[in-house]
Amino acid sequence: MTTITQRQWIYRQQPVGAITPEHYELVERTLDTALAEGEVLLESRWFSVDPYMRIGQSSKPTYDPDPHPLNTVQEGGVVAQILASRSPNFAPGDWVQSYTGWQTHAKAHSSTLKKLDPQAAPVTTALGVLGMPGRTAWFGLTESGKPHAGEVVVVSGAAGAVGSLVVQFAKRHGARVLGIAGGPAKCAWLKEKLGADWALDYKAFTSADALSAEIKALTGGVDVYFDNVGGMVTDAIIPIINRRARIVICGQISQYSGGLETAEMGPRLLQHMLYQRATIQGMLARDYLHRMDEMIRIVGPWVKSGDIVFEETVVEGFEQLPAALNSLFTGEHRGKLLVKA
Amino acid sequence: MTTITQRQWIYRQQPVGAITPEHYELVERTLDTALAEGEVLLESRWFSVDPYMRIGQSSKPTYDPDPHPLNTVQEGGVVAQILASRSPNFAPGDWVQSYTGWQTHAKAHSSTLKKLDPQAAPVTTALGVLGMPGRTAWFGLTESGKPHAGEVVVVSGAAGAVGSLVVQFAKRHGARVLGIAGGPAKCAWLKEKLGADWALDYKAFTSADALSAEIKALTGGVDVYFDNVGGMVTDAIIPIINRRARIVICGQISQYSGGLETAEMGPRLLQHMLYQRATIQGMLARDYLHRMDEMIRIVGPWVKSGDIVFEETVVEGFEQLPAALNSLFTGEHRGKLLVKA
Numbered sequence: 001m002t003t004i005t006q007r008q009w010i011y012r013q014q015p016v017g018a019i020t021p022e023h024y025e026l027v028e029r030t031l032d033t034a035l036a037e038g039e040v041l042l043e044s045r046w047f048s049v050d051p052y053m054r055i056g057q058s059s060k061p062t063y064d065p066d067p068h069p070l071n072t073v074q075e076g077g078v079v080a081q082i083l084a085s086r087s088p089n090f091a092p093g094d095w096v097q098s099y100t101g102w103q104t105h106a107k108a109h110s111s112t113l114k115k116l117d118p119q120a121a122p123v124t125t126a127l128g129v130l131g132m133p134g135r136t137a138w139f140g141l142t143e144s145g146k147p148h149a150g151e152v153v154v155v156s157g158a159a160g161a162v163g164s165l166v167v168q169f170a171k172r173h174g175a176r177v178l179g180i181a182g183g184p185a186k187c188a189w190l191k192e193k194l195g196a197d198w199a200l201d202y203k204a205f206t207s208a209d210a211l212s213a214e215i216k217a218l219t220g221g222v223d224v225y226f227d228n229v230g231g232m233v234t235d236a237i238i239p240i241i242n243r244r245a246r247i248v249i250c251g252q253i254s255q256y257s258g259g260l261e262t263a264e265m266g267p268r269l270l271q272h273m274l275y276q277r278a279t280i281q282g283m284l285a286r287d288y289l290h291r292m293d294e295m296i297r298i299v300g301p302w303v304k305s306g307d308i309v310f311e312e313t314v315v316e317g318f319e320q321l322p323a324a325l326n327s328l329f330t331g332e333h334r335g336k337l338l339v340k341a
Numbered sequence: 342m343t344t345i346t347q348r349q350w351i352y353r354q355q356p357v358g359a360i361t362p363e364h365y366e367l368v369e370r371t372l373d374t375a376l377a378e379g380e381v382l383l384e385s386r387w388f389s390v391d392p393y394m395r396i397g398q399s400s401k402p403t404y405d406p407d408p409h410p411l412n413t414v415q416e417g418g419v420v421a422q423i424l425a426s427r428s429p430n431f432a433p434g435d436w437v438q439s440y441t442g443w444q445t446h447a448k449a450h451s452s453t454l455k456k457l458d459p460q461a462a463p464v465t466t467a468l469g470v471l472g473m474p475g476r477t478a479w480f481g482l483t484e485s486g487k488p489h490a491g492e493v494v495v496v497s498g499a500a501g502a503v504g505s506l507v508v509q510f511a512k513r514h515g516a517r518v519l520g521i522a523g524g525p526a527k528c529a530w531l532k533e534k535l536g537a538d539w540a541l542d543y544k545a546f547t548s549a550d551a552l553s554a555e556i557k558a559l560t561g562g563v564d565v566y567f568d569n570v571g572g573m574v575t576d577a578i579i580p581i582i583n584r585r586a587r588i589v590i591c592g593q594i595s596q597y598s599g600g601l602e603t604a605e606m607g608p609r610l611l612q613h614m615l616y617q618r619a620t621i622q623g624m625l626a627r628d629y630l631h632r633m634d635e636m637i638r639i640v641g642p643w644v645k646s647g648d649i650v651f652e653e654t655v656v657e658g659f660e661q662l663p664a665a666l667n668s669l670f671t672g673e674h675r676g677k678l679l680v681k682a
Contacts, residue, residue: 055612063616230611249614263608270571271396271601273590273623275404280621282614 006031009102009321011074014057014067017257019326024074026319031105033084040113041084042098042106047318047339048077048127049325050161051228054256062260063284074102074321077132079116079123090115097126102321104341121303128161128336129303129310130296132285136250137165138295139288141173144248144281145224149174152219154237157228158196159186160328161336162250166226167194168308169299178219180233189334193309208235208267216240230254231266238269245278253329311335347372350443350662352415355398355408358598360667365415367660372446374425381454382425383439383447388659388680389418389468390666391502392569395597403601404625415443415662418473420457420464431456438467443662445682462644469502469677470644470651471637473626477591478506479636480629482514485589485622486565490515493560495578498569499537500527501669502677503591507567508535509649510640519560521574530675534650549576549608557581571595572607579610586619594670652676 006029015023033041053076056068068075078101082094087110090096095116100106116123121130128134140162147153153170157163158179167190170177178198179190187199198218205211211233215222221242227234231254241247255264273280288295302308313333315324317340324339331337347370356364374382394417397409409416419442423435428451431437436457441447457464462471469475481503488494494511498504499520508531511518519539520531528540539559546552552574556563562583568575572595582588596605614621629636643649654674656665658681665680672678 055616061616062612227611230609234611249611251615252609252612255609255612259609260612263610265606266609267604268571268593268596268600268607269604270568270575270590270621270623271403271593271596273621274592274625275396275402275623277623277625277628279623280611280614282611282616282618282620284615284618287618 002033003030004033004105005029006106007104007318008073011057011068011070011072013070014059015257016261018329019322021322024322031107035084035086035107038087038109038111039107040082040087040090040096040110042078042080042096042100042108043083044078044080044100044104044106044318044341046079046124046127047102047321047341048132049321049328049337049339050076050132051251051253051256051328053325054253054329055260058260060260063286073100075099076101077127079126080106085110095123097131102318104318121300124312124336124338125303125310127338128312129165129299129308133161133336134165134299135288135292135295136283136285137162137169138299139285139291140248140250140283141166141169141224141226143288144283145170145226145246147173147175147224151175151223152178152221152242153224153226154178154180154215154219154222155226155228156180156202156233157251157253158190158199159334160228163226163228164190164194164309164311164335167196170224170226171195175224176219178215180229183332185332186334193311202233205236208232211236212240224248226250228253231259231264235267235269238272241272241276241278243276243278245276247278247280249280249282257329309335313337315339343374344371345374345446346370347447348445348659349414352398352409352411352413354411355400356598357602359670360663362663365663372448376425376427376448379428379451380448381423381428381431381437381451383419383421383437383441383449384424385419385421385441385445385447385659385682387420387465387468387682388443388662389473390662390669390678390680391417391473392592392594392597392669394666395594395670396601399601401601404627416440417442418468419447420467421447426451436464438472443659445659462641465653465677465679466644466651468679469653470506470640470649474502474677475506475640476629476633476636477624477626478503478510479640480626480632481589481591481624482507482510482565482567484629485624486511486567486587488514488516488565492516492564493519493562493583494565494567495519495521495556495560495563496567496569497521497543497571497574498592498594499531499540500675501569504567504569505531505535505650505652505676508537511565511567512536516565517560519556521570524673526673527675534652543574546577549573552577553581565589567591569594572600572605576608576610579613582613582617582619584617584619586617588619588621590621590623598670650676654678656680
């Protein structure tokens with residue numbers, strides 16, 4: 001019997017506030033490498049950390065009825081290479097995308113894997129612009145946001161994996177785009193690299209009213225609000241939406257460190273929806289999984305030509321995974337945050 | 342020169358909380374009855390009081406950029422009879438619907454009037470089921486709510502002019518309907534006369550969580566929420582929406598006595614929109630004014646046959662108008678509240 005040493009991050013305890021060391025445990029196991037028919041053995045190369053992981057830790061029903069189970073490997077998207085294969089579809093060395101989570105190695109049935117072509121695009125794009133974040137940005141914007149040329153699109157969390165793509169996709173629709181992010185460095189990047197017409201550092205505003213007044217002064221009013229953040233930024237925007245505005249609820253990261261358990265309080269603003277006959281639409285990437293070809297047809301060439309910025313922030317080391325997840329909510333990363341094994 | 346005595350309710354001062362005597366003044370004027378070409382002289386018979394009148398009193402922009410002007414006659418829908426006419430389209434005695442507001446008599450250009458046929462339906466229906474409230478109920482439900490047979494439709498303000506129609510329209514779509522209203526008498530009426538499957542008195546619940554649990558226990562979850570009220574009732578429903586639920590924001594009357602000026606605080610719940618990929622859509626009756634024929638084609642025969650309940654609560658006396666408006670938010674009326682001259 002051949003074995004290898006497998007390391008895993010086990011989800012041990014539900015965090016309510018920030019993620020700290022007691023919530024995850026790094027364990028080392030001996031993995032028997034024998035494969036069943038159709039199985040492959042993977043070695044993980046890149047791990048995705050995504051805000052949705054905090055939703056899965058809510059003890060209340062979310063998009064799934066039950067939270068991520070305790071005492072199991074943290075689920076998540078991975079880019080891996082095949083070490084051994086009993087599938088005719090995969091050979092050692094092949095690159096794949098898997099959903100095998102935070103472990104250095106895994107056995108997986110070949111039917112759960114997507115083969116990646118490293119010549120077509122960098123393999124890490126499978127976790128970013130050509131994967132879940134890209135799908136979220138593209139379909140959230142086109143199916144729920146429906147921007148028109150000349151309209152004002154505001155994006156919260158604009159420097160993140162999804163938001164940074166929404167900014168660029170909205171520009172390509174002919175919209176005028178305002179990105180909201182935390183800190184002047186992200187704001188400079190939004191304007192200089194991503195082509196945002198305006199960028200605002202929400203941390204520079206002490207109230208929703210002040211932020212609202214500044215957005216109104218810059219844009220005149222908001223037609224599409226692509227919201228990754230919720231909370232005070234959303235409070236600032238709802239009162240200044242234009243007639244028939246579309247608000248896309250893609251994420252509410254300001255609520256992920258406690259607000260999903262015990263709701264934060266905020267101003268009641270739904271009257272603006274009827275004033276402006278506006279729409280709020282929640283969306284999830286999973287609903288568009290079977291429409292990826294539509295997006296790849298359009299976005300794939302932009303990735304290949306380099307016409308779109310898909311920046312990655314790389315954290316080195318498997319042992320950094322929980323800290324990297326936490327840094328999504330506090331850190332200075334731009335674009336897609338990845339952990340390299 | 343022939344003259345008549347005209348009485349008017351003048352809107353004098355912006356109310357923030359409840360309407361009290363200082364906000365309106367009853368004045369008596371002498372009106373010269375001479376008419377220009379195309380004009381008619383009206384005598385008001387029935388006055389509409391509607392929750393939207395409180396939106397127009399907000400000092401902040403609403404669906405109109407400016408509030409109802411002070412020191413002018415309170416605007417509103419009226420059913421009137423022609424006293425004199427210089428229009429070939431109207432003769433003395435004809436019934437019309439006008440938007441001449443809270444005054445006993447008015448001159449109006451014939452192009453601003455809609456002739457009513459008292460044989461086709463009671464003239465007061467022009468202010469109710471066959472007028473603005475009916476249009477709101479019909480298009481709000483069919484265009485934004487989009488109920489399917491077997492789905493659960495919850496209606497807040499269910500005993501009001503709009504809500505009582507939504508309950509019945511939703512039943513005709515094959516939905517299971519829960520009406521929420523204030524007090525056991527309204528709830529009994531919802532079940533016994535309007536055919537609601539369930540009715541709940543929100544005043545019997547001390548928290549949104551308790552109301553939420555009861556609605557969940559009765560219905561299993563909410564597919565369409567037709568909201569006239571906002572506030573605590575909406576807080577109860579958002580966490581128990583079903584996948585792809587549609588929330589129609591038709592009114593937010595719980596906010597009309599101050600909450601439009603200084604936002605009330607309530608729980609942040611937008612994460613449920615993405616959990617369930619749900620939609621919140623604001624709607625206004627005015628957007629469907631030019632589609633009335635579509636509604637009349639379907640609802641008109643139900644009114645004629647008596648298959649639909651369009652109850653009216655009548656307050657006698659022109660001088661009661663401000664008090665009647667206030668009672669919309671506190672009173673025991675059912676269906677459409679009208680003031681008879």
